[in-house]
Amino acid sequence: xxxxxxxxxxxxxxxxxxxxxxxxxxxxxxxxxxxxxxxxxxxxxxxxxxx
Numbered sequence: 001x002x003x004x005x006x007x008x009x010x011x012x013x014x015x016x017x018x019x020x021x022x023x024x025x026x027x028x029x030x031x032x033x034x035x036x037x038x039x040x041x042x043x044x045x046x047x048x049x050x051x
Contacts, residue, residue, distance in 0.1 A: 004045055005045075005046065007042075007045060008042040008043070008045035008046040009042065009046075010042070011038050011039065011041050011042025011045065012039050012042035012043060012046075013042075014035075014038055014039075014042075015034075015035040015036060015037070015038035015039025015040070015041075015042060016035065016039060017035070018031050018032070018034055018035030018038065019031075019032050019035035019036060019039070022035065
């Protein structure tokens, strides 16, 4: 498993964790968006690694 794939996996897990732990108020919305962006970056890195 390459470094890029490990980093991508860490990003996906961190993004999912941020989305799961986000509270329901404004800071929660920010965390939710940040988590989704981090997870998307991780998925993009995984796809790039497969090509």
